[in-house]
Amino acid sequence: MKKLLVIAVAMVFMVMARPVAHAQDAGINGKWHFVLDTPGGDREMDAEFSVDADGKVTGKFGATDVAGTYKDGQLNLEFSMTSDETGETAPLKIAGKIDDTAAMTGTWEFSSYDGTFKATRPKA
Secondary structure (H helix, E strand, O other): OHHHHHHHHHHHHHHHHHHHHHHHHOOOOEEEEEEEEEOOEEEEEEEEEEEOOOOEEEEEEOOEEOOEEEEOOEEEEEEEEEOOOOOOEEEEEEEEEEOOOOOEEEEEEEOOEEEEEEEEOOOO
């Protein structure tokens, strides 16, 4: 009887721990497909992020190394990037958060340009 009780308690803990583990995975780690709303039309870019325990973000935005933070559900990136279209190099600032649909939405700024973006996980 004790063995059955121990097994039942272990099963309850495993079921309860699963949503907690899933919630931790729901951050920004991994691959994203960004669509930036620009004055010249939508611009698409793929990115991949990794967040350490202190909230420091590293990874790539296209071929460019990113730097920033992800804390309390808020992504804040600022890194130097060169525009393929104009050849201009300037800081790219991205601020966003994950919405109810598991997409990331927010704003971006580059040189004298700014706008909004939406990013989603690439389809497997």
